[in-house]
Amino acid sequence: MSIVTAQIADYIQTQSWIRRMFEVAAELKAQHGAENVFDFSLGNPDVPPPAEVGLILRDIADIVSAPLALGYCPNAGLPDVRAALADKVSHEQGVALAAQHIIITSGAAGALNTILRATLDRGDQIICFAPYFVEYGFYAANHGGTLKSIRSKPLSFEIDVDALRHAISPNTRAMIINSPNNPTGVVYSQQELDAIANVLREKSHDFGRPILLISDEPYRFLTYDNVFVPPVLSAYEYSIVVNSFSKSLSMAGERIGYIAVNPHMTGVDQLLAGMILANRILGFVNAPILGQRIILNALHSGVDVNIYEKRRQAMADILDNIGLEYTLPKGAFYFFPKAPEGYDDKMFVDVLMTENIIAVPGAGFGYPGYFRLTYCIDKTIIENSKPAWQRAMAKLTK
Ligand SMILES: Cc1ncc(COP(=O)(O)O)c(C=O)c1O
Structure with missing residues (x-):
């Protein structure tokens, strides 16, 4: 008999490869020294927060x-922080938002759970393109829903609009998109976003209830080669933006994010009231107060994206050198290369491990045959990993 629920027991079992990855990385670091282990598995932003953050603290x-300086605050967040965020999002999204359209949350993760708590009925379905951030499935299940993923096109990870149209059912309550994407680094174009919006409009009409479009954008700030991230709120009425400061200010541990709701949506006031309540009854109560005060003063600064750009180049150089196929990320800090011919993702990740390289199999993102590399590690470590990659590749041909 299990002391946890059958579902959680199952998760512990089926997710054991993630645990294994952590354990193996820790073991290898203890054995060989941290500098000799090339850990591309962690998405924990290591670039220092901008100097303002320290000054603000x-x-x-x-x-x-002062009395209540660290006390509870309104469930939706501090009014001046909501107002400042509304201003920022209005500029980014090309739609005028007021403070009331913003809810400050415990990171993007807290935001997604808050939205799903307020909008999912038991049996409702969320759809997304694969590969996807693995937590989406758990978040849907937290609130009685299921996640259905649609394969995006191999290697380019362009969306398949027809497959999306066929995947939507009367149970589809929402779609989650993530651009710039974890794990592929893909950024959807205006054309792709419009195509998604058109399908959602068509299907909302067919099934008689609006399908929400949730845009999970914690990497909006991090694009390369002047790539533009088109605004979702201008593209679709029933849209909600989720964002956080985990990556843009390297504040992942402080758990600050927000929800921005399209003011033109029918039922916007009820949705906001529902989500504010959900934020409370999920036990978040309110987002961390120190984090709110930090972001208020650091809203227009960010980490040095050039650092990520240089790492991207260093990683691409290695992948080119060893001849692995990949699409150069346009944003975020991940590569999602194809496993070499004759190897599935898990087998290949095992080979890499023998050379102290830690990567995550694509199966963990609903897209087997590929693997994820995160460049949240120093450029020198990336460069130093080159001989290990070459040795790993040489093992394949033997
Ligand atoms: C796509 C995506 N969404 C959401 C999150 C959660 O971010 P946060 O730390 O803001 O909760 C992450 C974190 O890695 C992510 O990659």
């Missing part, structure tokens, strides 16, 4: 003795 230290 010092200023905050002076005000914490």
Whole structure:
């Protein structure tokens, strides 16, 4: 008999490869020294937060003795922070939002759970393109829903609009898109976004209830070669933006994110009230207060994206050198290369491990045959990993 639910027991079992990855990485680091292990598995932003963040924290230290400075705040967040975020999102999205259209959350993860808690009925379905951020499936299940994924096109990861149209059913409550994408680095074009919006409109009409479009955008700030991330709120009425400061300010541990709701949506007030309540009853109560104060003052700064750009180049150089197929990421900090001929993703990741290279199999993102590399590690470590990659590739041909 299991002390946890059957579902959680099953997750522990089926997700054991993630645990294994962590354990193996820790073991290898203890054995060989951290500098000799090339850990491309972790998406924990290591680029330092901008200097303003430290200065703001010092200023905050002076005000914490005031009554309630660290007390509970409204469930939707501090009014001045909501107003500042509304301003920022209005500019980004080309739609005028007021403070009331923003809910500050415990990261993008908290935001997604808050939205799904407020909108999913038991048996409802969420759809997304694969490969996808693995947590989406767990979040849907947290609230009685299921996740259905649609394969995007091999290697380019372009969306398949016809497959999307066929995948939507009367149970489809929402679609989640993630651009720039984890794990592929793909950024959807305006054309792709419009195509998604058209299908959702058509199917909402067919099935008699609006399908929400949830745009999970924690990597919006991180694009390369001047690639533009088209705004979702201008493209589709029933849209919700999710964002966070985990990556843009390297504040992943402080758990600050937000929800921005399209003000033109029918039922917007009820949706906002429902999500504010959900944020409370899920036990988040309110987003961390220190984080809210930090972002208020650091809203227009960000980490140095040039650091990620240089790492992307270093990683691409290695992949070119060893002849693996990949699509150059347009945003975020991941590569999602194809496993070499004759190897599936798990087999190949095992080979890499023998050379102290840690990668994550694509099966973990609903897309076997590929694997994910995160460049949240120093450029020198990436460069130093080249001989290990070459040795791993040489093992394949033997
Ligand atoms: C696509 C995507 N969505 C959401 C999250 C969760 O981010 P947060 O730390 O803001 O909860 C992540 C974190 O890696 C992510 O990659």
